[in-house]
Amino acid sequence: MSEVNNQLDTLLHEQRSFPPSEAFAKQANFNDPGVYERALKDPDGYWAEQAENITWFKPYDKVLEWNPPHAKWFVGGKLNAAYNAVDRHRQGPRKNKAAIIWEGEPGDDKVYTYEMLGREVDKAAHMLKNLGVKKGDRVTVYLPMIPELPITLLACAKIGAIHSVVFGGFSAKSLQDRILDGDSDVLITADGGWRRGGIVPLKANADEAVEGTKVRKVVVVQRIGEKSNATMVEGRDVYWHEEMAKAPTTPCPAEEMDAEDILYLLYTSGTTGKPKGIVHTTGGYLVGVNTSMRSVFDLKEEDIFFCTADIGWVTGHTYIVYGPLTAGATVVMYEGAPDFPERDRFWAIVEKYSATILYTAPTSIRTFMKWGPQYAEKHNLDSLRLLGTVGEPINPEAWMWYHEHIGKGRCPIVDTWWQTETGCAMIAPLPGITTTKPGSATRPVPGIDADIVDEQGNSVEPGHGGYLVVKKPWPSMLRTVWGDDDRFKRTYFGQFEGIYLPGDGAHKDEDSYFWILGRIDDVINVSGHRIGTMEVESAIVDHKSVAEAAVIGRSHEVKGQAITAFVTVKEGIETSPELVAQIKQHVVEKIGAMARPEEIIFTAELPKTRSAKIMRRLLRDIAEGRVLGDTTTLADPSVVESLKNQYAHTE
Ligand code: 6R9
Numbered sequence: 001m002s003e004v005n006n007q008l009d010t011l012l013h014e015q016r017s018f019p020p021s022e023a024f025a026k027q028a029n030f031n032d033p034g035v036y037e038r039a040l041k042d043p044d045g046y047w048a049e050q051a052e053n054i055t056w057f058k059p060y061d062k063v064l065e066w067n068p069p070h071a072k073w074f075v076g077g078k079l080n081a082a083y084n085a086v087d088r089h090r091q092g093p094r095k096n097k098a099a100i101i102w103e104g105e106p107g108d109d110k111v112y113t114y115e116m117l118g119r120e121v122d123k124a125a126h127m128l129k130n131l132g133v134k135k136g137d138r139v140t141v142y143l144p145m146i147p148e149l150p151i152t153l154l155a156c157a158k159i160g161a162i163h164s165v166v167f168g169g170f171s172a173k174s175l176q177d178r179i180l181d182g183d184s185d186v187l188i189t190a191d192g193g194w195r196r197g198g199i200v201p202l203k204a205n206a207d208e209a210v211e212g213t214k215v216r217k218v219v220v221v222q223r224i225g226e227k228s229n230a231t232m233v234e235g236r237d238v239y240w241h242e243e244m245a246k247a248p249t250t251p252c253p254a255e256e257m258d259a260e261d262i263l264y265l266l267y268t269s270g271t272t273g274k275p276k277g278i279v280h281t282t283g284g285y286l287v288g289v290n291t292s293m294r295s296v297f298d299l300k301e302e303d304i305f306f307c308t309a310d311i312g313w314v315t316g317h318t319y320i321v322y323g324p325l326t327a328g329a330t331v332v333m334y335e336g337a338p339d340f341p342e343r344d345r346f347w348a349i350v351e352k353y354s355a356t357i358l359y360t361a362p363t364s365i366r367t368f369m370k371w372g373p374q375y376a377e378k379h380n381l382d383s384l385r386l387l388g389t390v391g392e393p394i395n396p397e398a399w400m401w402y403h404e405h406i407g408k409g410r411c412p413i414v415d416t417w418w419q420t421e422t423g424c425a426m427i428a429p430l431p432g433i434t435t436t437k438p439g440s441a442t443r444p445v446p447g448i449d450a451d452i453v454d455e456q457g458n459s460v461e462p463g464h465g466g467y468l469v470v471k472k473p474w475p476s477m478l479r480t481v482w483g484d485d486d487r488f489k490r491t492y493f494g495q496f497e498g499i500y501l502p503g504d505g506a507h508k509d510e511d512s513y514f515w516i517l518g519r520i521d522d523v524i525n526v527s528g529h530r531i532g533t534m535e536v537e538s539a540i541v542d543h544k545s546v547a548e549a550a551v552i553g554r555s556h557e558v559k560g561q562a563i564t565a566f567v568t569v570k571e572g573i574e575t576s577p578e579l580v581a582q583i584k585q586h587v588v589e590k591i592g593a594m595a596r597p598e599e600i601i602f603t604a605e606l607p608k609t610r611s612a613k614i615m616r617r618l619l620r621d622i623a624e625g626r627v628l629g630d631t632t633t634l635a636d637p638s639v640v641e642s643l644k645n646q647y648a649h650t651e
Pocket of ligand 1: 268313314315389390391392393394415416417418419420421441503504516517518519525528529
């Protein structure tokens with residue numbers, strides 16, 4: 001936990017606190033502090049109450065069946081996620097309300113009302129059926145942030161197919177791994193995506209990825225058109241717009257799904273080289289995400305919710321698609337980069353659509369800080385009333401900057417801790433109740449029994465740190481790892497019996513507030529993206545000149561963490577700046593740009609213990625320029641001296 005202790009000093013000196021304003025508290029959906037106690041005493045009752053906000057085709061018989069570590073929520077209940085996200089709103093006063101306001105990077109935009117969205121989802125659902133997709137089939141989705149992305153997810157949900165979204169920044173190889181693991185035979189992609197005016201070659205990656213898989217149909221959305229050099233493979237590839245034109249325009253009936261039927265898979269990095277397919281089911285997930293819209297985000301009928309995440313990550317699944325839409329909200333979805341064409345793009349979007357809630361990542365806030373407040377000052381941000389952050393710990397300075405320059409001192413900030421595995425926000429303020437402290441995600445939301453414990457699993461006293469754990473099941477929890485239930489049990493429930501271990505370290509302050517300090521496993525959080533050290537190491541070792549590699553995350557001013565790779569080359573290979581560039585590029589090709597090492601340090605040997613374990617802690621100390629800790633277990637202490645000199649050299 002050396003990582004954890006490093007950050008503690010700064011955090012422990014954080015004294016500022018911000019109680020909710022009277023006006024905000026008065027109008028908040030959740031403003032009775034008694035809700036925590038009630039939910040803790042009777043979690044099933046609390047969740048049953050929340051489940052009333054979801055439309056069930058058939059009511060459930062039982063709230064929870066818990067056979068640790070396997071949970072079944074809303075047992076026997078039948079429902080459909082797309083019906084809840086779209087169709088039920090088409091029947092009432094929200095019919096002509098904006099569901100999705102989409103803005104393309106080049107400046108094009110489009111508004112879908114619930115009725116319009118519903119028609120598109122129906123057509124896409126028919127299209128998938130026409131292509132032979134059936135209930136339970138996995139559909140892999142590799143799309144840019146265009147409306148066809150949420151439409152595809154909802155169309156899958158409508159017919160009971162399981163979507164598996166792969167972030168557009170992932171390489172062909174990563175896409176292929178996920179197609180193979182999910183065993184899917186249909187891929188939805190595009191002829192490219194826009195990013196800072198350039199074209200992301202999604203189709204070329206897709207072509208490479210589907211080789212050697214069972215994929216029989218590739219549906220291609222034309223986003224780029226003429227400028228794209230994507231090619232179509234006869235018999236396998238079809239255009240989205242052509243297939244949609246063939247689909248009937250009649251409503252597509254919503255498949256009646258069991259509460260525990262799988263809604264989606266989403267892959268996330270772990271401590272081994274192989275990503276885990278996190279399994280989310282239908283009933284519990286929808287209840288969880290819908291609840292957090294009303295509690296943590298205080299969602300109101302007239303809100304315009306702008307979440308800057310990509311739907312390729314869980315934040316987009318939950319807070320662009322299923323959360324806002326099941327709640328009948330208007331959500332803003334932006335295709336591109338925050339600095340295209342100028343560094344004020346987010347603020348221009350907030351102003352243009354009068355966004356009321358903004359949800360973004362600490363790494364973005366730190367980038368905006370670096371650019372300076374003048375970009376936000378160019379725009380009228382008066383519409384904003386609530387701000388949120390997610391993805392990594394937010395440092396108090398970034399929190400204060402967000403508070404002052406974006407929230408103008410009047411918007412509460414909800415720092416939301418959660419994971420792909422948890423489905424929705426778990427530790428976060430309720431903005432009408434909780435006094436916030438910059439840098440703290442505050443406390444578990446009602447219905448979530450989280451704690452910080454020591455090695456033995458005992459709750460730590462205020463003023464101490466330990467492992468973050470969740471002691472009771474919750475509706476939107478992962479159900480298993482796709483195809484590997486043992487890994488699910490080992491990874492998440494292996495440490496403490498029946499208790500969920502997220503893999504984060506945390507500190508409890510005198511008020512029992514939680515301060516999340518970051519990963520305690522071999523996962524690096526680069527700009528809010530989880531990257532496994534093993535995945536990067538395998539990619540580096542795969543380069544023909546490399547013998548061995550050790551990868552660590554070091555602290556980075558903007559990205560939170562950056563990847564440093566220590567590399568030994570094969571006999572007879574000369575190290576050179578070209579080789580550095582080659583290895584970095586190799587990682588990009590194997591995994592994706594977000595995994596590109598910040599620096600490569602060549603070394604004759606890696607520091608290892610006498611039992612041949614790489615001493616990553618030492619490497620991290622070297623990379624962060626700290627005085628080295630205990631090196632007595634090191635097999636060859638001279639390795640460290642030479643590494644230290646090397647590192648000083650690269651800076
Ligand atoms: C939603 C999401 C999960 C990991 C998680 C933790 C880090 C996320 C955080 C946070 C401190 C927050 N994390 N939110 N750390 N404060 N508010 O990001 O999911 O991509 O699965 O990442 O991100 O380390 O374990 P995911």
